[in-house]
Amino acid sequence: MAEHTCQQDHSHGNNHRHAHGHLSDIGFIIGVLCFITAIFVPYENMKTIMYLATIILAGYHVIGEGITDTFTQTKINHRFTPNVHLLMTAAMIGSVLIGHYNEGALLILIFAGAHFLEEYAEGQSRREITNLLKINPTEARLIDATGTIKKIAADQVKKGDHLQVLPGDQVAADGVIISGSSDINESSINGESIPREKSVGEEVFGSTLNGSGNFTMEVTKDSADSVFAKIIMLATEAQANQSPTETTIKKIEPIYVKTVFLLVPLFIVSAPFLLGWDWSTSFYRGMVMMIAASPCALAASAVPVSLSALSNLAKRGILFKGSTFLTHFAKIKAIAFDKTGTLTEGKPIVTDVVYGDQADQAAIDAVITAMEKQANHPLAEAMIAHFDRKELSQQTLKVTNQAGIGLVAKKAEQHYRLGKLSEDLLIAVPLKTAIKQMEAEGKTIVLFSINNSVEAVIGLMDQPNPQAAAIIERMKQQGIQTVMITGDRQAAGENIGALLQVDQTIANVMPANKAQIVQSLQKDYGLTAMVGDGINDAPALVQADIGFAMGEGSDAAIDVADAVIMKNDLTRVDYAYRIAKKTDKVIWQNICFSMLIVAILVVLNLIGKMNIGLGVIAHEGSTLLVLMNGLRLLRKLPE
Structure with missing residues (x-):
């Protein structure tokens, strides 16, 4: 069962999970029946017995957690470490001592009921991550x-x-x-x-x-x-790794509770002198103050929200190693993308073919196809995809790969070469012009020659990922500096950068230098994210404030990144960013709302417009509203 949201969660590794079980459920139901019976019973003594039965049956686990957990954590931390359960127990005891049995019973009844509902709500937010364990082979x-x-x-x-x-x-x-x-x-x-x-x-x-x-x-x-x-290991880390906001709330909760325990007696003692109340009224208002000032809603402001967001992302193949990285991602000022395989498809295609004036295009295409089908270089697949056609005559050539030259073949008196530019080739002026144009555009150039005379100039280029331009635009609209990092030549990098309209293109970068570039971006802009494939980008992913690895579940991606997309889908980077922004917004909504409710309840109590029953309803109601607000993060965001 999920952890109670108002409860301590210390770094010592003692996560106090309370599996109340069927006995608690039955006890709570019987307690509800006792309370209802007390309302209709005409005899005061019987009413009192029914209210006390309600307190014991519906609230024994609340009272037990308040006492035993406080004792345990005080012993571990070597200082008094109370929790909200102890606050509620003290308020209940105070109500009973002054004869308000009905309000003491109502306090325990509503608090215990809210306790079950809070555990259910937080359990929902953990479910997508926890369910991973259920599909383990x-x-x-x-x-x-x-x-x-x-x-x-x-x-x-x-x-x-x-x-x-x-x-x-x-x-x-x-x-x-x-x-x-x-x-x-x-x-x-x-x-x-x-x-x-x-x-x-x-x-x-x-x-x-x-x-x-x-x-x-x-x-x-x-x-x-x-x-x-x-x-699974990553998902487990995600539940343990909390954001700075969550950690701060966890740290201040016991301090807050201790402060309430200190201030309530001072309030009870001073109120008769400062406000003119009698001692009975002062004590009663002190009990209401104890309830009103309880930090339960504040404690539930962040953790369920973050867990809901992480669950939402996990369901869609986006895994964060903790909410702290989600928080960082929401606040980035710059985002750097590796080019190949991230912003581009990672597979070059033939973009241009310029033939000589007297060239037999069909014959050239047939020879190129025959030569490339025997090659194993990275461009072969792209060349075959472009030149191979059914109507071409099938040729059989003996092809060799000569270092520094390319593919060569011979048929009758004709010597074919398919490779890079070299000084011994004869190139007509129109083809020279085509070469210069393709070089300016950053394209890879392959020349096809017959007997050292160039008959065709072929340009190849890695194509932009169809999703890339839209993602870049979305990031720029958020005021985020977009940067593309590539090991390609400057011209090739700038051509892709211009197509995608990134703010900055940094080319001729060796993998070892990518981390230095990310460090420079951090200095110039602030929090910086890096999106790469998680293998040759590993140093940069580690250097970034949030390293985002894209890959089909590669080991390297999972090992080095702060967040992993289990599929090469750039739209998920944008989805994760929108979830991160919404998570940050909802957490602060919850914090502000919970503190506002505390302030309102305290003021109403001071002017005599609040009693224990209303205080408990308002207090627990605000906690559940905070939880429900957080659970909105479980829903898929609209496109």
């Missing part, structure tokens, strides 16, 4: 050396094992498909509910759900090192 179908299949516990799976995965099975570990194919739901990893088709050679992740196919896989990681295991 429990068993696997191991194929042993003899080919026999047997079921074993998922935590016994080791790297190198072969597993059979049948339709509807949960994938037990990270691995690679070695036979078969299927559609796999990977929502537990990347938040994407649409199943992905997977076949031989493709990676699969533990905890994902197999669809209608069956396949055999080889395990590539021990169960403790799987992506899902690291997600």
Whole structure:
């Protein structure tokens, strides 16, 4: 059961969770019946007995927590460390001592009821993160050396094992498909509910759900090192790592309670002299003051909000390592993006082809296709995608890759070359002009020549991520400085930067220097976020105030970043930023509202317009309103 929101949570590792169980529930229900009975019973003695029964049956766990937790925490901290339960217990005892049995019973009844509701509300905010544990794989179908299949516990799976995965099975570990194919739901990893088709050679992740196919896989990681295991570890960290606001509230809560315990007796003693009250009125008003000044709503102002936000993000494949990083993200002044694979697709395409005046374009395309189909360089896929067509005649060429030159092939008396610019090539003026234009635009240039005469100039370029321009614009609208960092040449970087309209493009950057650039941005602008792939950007992600790793669940991303998107989807960066901003706004709404209610109740008590019953209703009502306001963060934000 979730932790009571008004309760201490100390750094000593003693998180006091109170599983009240069925006995408390039954006791509370009987207590409610006793209170209702007391209202209608005509005899005063019977009324008193019913009210006392209400206090004992409905409130014994409140009283017990007030006394035992205060004793335990006082012993641990070596100083008096009371909690709100003790405040309520003291107010109840005071009411009984002056004969207000009905109000003492009402106080305990409403406080105990609110206690259950608060635990339920906070439990809702933890649920998405905690539910990760429920989808942890429990068993696997191991194929042993003899080919026999047997079921074993998922935590016994080791790297190198072969597993059979049948339709509807949960994938037990990270691995690679070695036979078969299927559609796999990977929502537990990347938040994407649409199943992905997977076949031989493709990676699969533990905890994902197999669809209608069956396949055999080889395990590539021990169960403790799987992506899902690291997600659980990350989610656990998220619940423990609190924002500065949450930590401050936790620290001041016991101080606040002790102050109330000190001021209430002083108020009771001084009121007859300062306000002219009799001692009975003064004592009664002191009990009301104790309730009115209780910090329960303040204690519930931040933690449920942050947990709701983290749960919302986790459900959509955006994992933060704690609310402190969410707080930082809401206050960033600059955001730096790695270019390749983040702001761009990471896969170059052919953007320009300029042929010589007398060139046979179809024949050239056929030769380029034949040569590239035998190549293994990074541009081969892009070249084949552009030049390969059904109507081209299929050619067979013997191709070699010559260092410093490129791909070369020979057919009859013709020597073909596909590579970079060199001095021995003959280039017509129109093609030279095309080369200069492409160089100015930062494109990668490949020349196709026949017998050293260039017949075609090919320009390739990595294309912007379709989501990138919109995300950059959204950040700029928030007054955030946008920066693109790339190892590409200045011209190539500036061309992409201009397309995306980033504020600043920094090119020719070695991976080792990215952290220095982030440090410079922090000095110039303040809190800085870094968005990268989590591998070669690791130093920059660590240096940033909030390191945002994008990747399909890569180990490096999870290890080094403060937040991880389990899918390459830039829109989730924007979604996380909007959640972060709303979280900060709701927390301060709650803090201001809770303190305003305390002030109003105290003033009404001083002018005699407040009693214990109204005080408890207003106090617990404000706490529940604060909780409900925080639970709004569980809802998906509109696009």
